Amino acid sequence: MLIGKRILLIVTGGIAAYKTPELVRQLIKAGARVRCVMSQGAEQFVTPLSLASVSGDKVYTDLFSLTDEHEMGHINLSRQADVLLVAPATANTLAKMAHGMADNLATTLLLATDKPVLAAPAMNVRMWEHAATQDNVELLKARGVHLIGPDEGDMACGEWGEGRMSEPHAIVQAVVDFFDADAPLKGLRAVVTSGPTHEPIDPVRYIANRSSGKQGHAIAQALHDLGAQVTLVSGPVALPDPVGVTTHHVQTARQMKTAVDAVLPVDIAVCAAAVADWRVDGEAEQKIKKSGTQSPSFSTVQNPDILASLSIPGAARPRLVVGFAAETESVIEHARAKLAKKGCDWICANDVSSSTNTFGGDDNTVHLVTRTGVDDWPRQSKLCVARQLARRIADHMRKQDTSEQPGETA
Numbered sequence: 001m002l003i004g005k006r007i008l009l010i011v012t013g014g015i016a017a018y019k020t021p022e023l024v025r026q027l028i029k030a031g032a033r034v035r036c037v038m039s040q041g042a043e044q045f046v047t048p049l050s051l052a053s054v055s056g057d058k059v060y061t062d063l064f065s066l067t068d069e070h071e072m073g074h075i076n077l078s079r080q081a082d083v084l085l086v087a088p089a090t091a092n093t094l095a096k097m098a099h100g101m102a103d104n105l106a107t108t109l110l111l112a113t114d115k116p117v118l119a120a121p122a123m124n125v126r127m128w129e130h131a132a133t134q135d136n137v138e139l140l141k142a143r144g145v146h147l148i149g150p151d152e153g154d155m156a157c158g159e160w161g162e163g164r165m166s167e168p169h170a171i172v173q174a175v176v177d178f179f180d181a182d183a184p185l186k187g188l189r190a191v192v193t194s195g196p197t198h199e200p201i202d203p204v205r206y207i208a209n210r211s212s213g214k215q216g217h218a219i220a221q222a223l224h225d226l227g228a229q230v231t232l233v234s235g236p237v238a239l240p241d242p243v244g245v246t247t248h249h250v251q252t253a254r255q256m257k258t259a260v261d262a263v264l265p266v267d268i269a270v271c272a273a274a275v276a277d278w279r280v281d282g283e284a285e286q287k288i289k290k291s292g293t294q295s296p297s298f299s300t301v302q303n304p305d306i307l308a309s310l311s312i313p314g315a316a317r318p319r320l321v322v323g324f325a326a327e328t329e330s331v332i333e334h335a336r337a338k339l340a341k342k343g344c345d346w347i348c349a350n351d352v353s354s355s356t357n358t359f360g361g362d363d364n365t366v367h368l369v370t371r372t373g374v375d376d377w378p379r380q381s382k383l384c385v386a387r388q389l390a391r392r393i394a395d396h397m398r399k400q401d402t403s404e405q406p407g408e409t410a
């Protein structure tokens with residue numbers, strides 16, 4: 001299945017383009033979200049309106065449309081996808097891809113992307129067999145482009161041979177196989193906490209913090225993308241639920257703990273939430289009234305520590321427990337201390353002093369502190385941090401499974 005997978009379908013100008021509305025329909029039926037880009041040639045065989053209707057999204061056709069470039073640059077179109085699927089991929093487009101040409105939106109996207117590319121060639125048998133095409137195909141394969149087909153059969157031009165675009169169901173299966181092959185966390189369960197908590201003072205006031213939940217949500221998505229079955233327990237945030245992830249919404253630290261405990265046992269726990277350390281002792285049942293010049297005073301009590309309780313050794317302990325340390329000074333030292341105090345396996349330490357704009361911003365600088373060392377990751381988007389962490393987690397779980405490093409926790 002392709003639940004939650006984001007596919008950027010690039011349709012280029014071959015007669016097989018008439019099959020793409022059916023391809024989009026089947027991809028969506030398998031759970032994918034599909035956004036379409038068309039070359040000018042493709043528009044001769046299928047209309048943007050048909051693809052917009054089946055995909056339920058705008059279709060992108062013109063590289064030089066200033067509004068599109070303003071709303072969503074071509075780099076963003078591929079950033080927001082998990083894979084790029086070129087179907088049909090004409091001989092001309094394959095040649096441009098092989099030689100780094102970028103003379104329309106489709107080829108510009110293909111040159112500007114760092115995402116995996118799948119291509120379903122479609123052309124006349126002689127064009128397919130031509131040494132130029134075969135050389136281009138070898139070059140593309142060597143660079144990691146995954147080819148789907150082409151199939152053998154009758155051609156629109158009356159000839160018979162190899163060059164027909166694979167049928168939509170075969171292309172969908174190839175996309176499913178592609179994701180299955182890159183699902184190192186398949187069969188594993190993960191819980192992720194994200195966002196702030198709100199600790200009520202009275203029915204209208206609460207203690208909160210500046211956490212946006214962007215990092216935690218991205219981690220839940222990245223673990224899902226690698227095949228894990230993920231439950232996200234989120235405090236109050238203004239973010240959509242990650243697709244394909246079971247999300248529980250909570251307000252307070254105690255609710256967050258209850259929701260996390262309900263998901264156990266899991267293999268992986270990532271506590272990215274900025275849980276309030278304290279709550280007001282005895283929340284007022286009615287709104288506290290202003291009384292003259294006297295300001296109210298509150299006493300506080302400690303909230304349960306979800307990360308520490310997940311880290312308690314025992315049969316139910318997740319195989320890997322990862323915490324976050326948001327610090328404004330001596331980031332690594334504090335993270336090391338936190339690792340020891342909480343008993344977790346890894347700490348993602350980040351500097352959240354106001355000059356870094358990390359709290360609420362889109363970028364993050366993480367130092368991964370393990371029991372054996374520190375990895376300094378570059379400043380990058382929270383999405384990239386999430387992907388890097390998910391890959392690191394997958395490597396760790398694989399090593400544990402194959403017992404390459406027994407007892408390894410780094």
Ligand code: C5P
Pocket residue numbers: 193253271272273274275276277303304305306307308322323324325326338
């Ligand atoms: O102690 P501190 O709040 O700095 O620790 C941060 C780490 O601990 C984060 O991973 C956070 O999600 C987790 N935490 C928790 N429960 C708390 C407080 C923090 O899980 N009550």
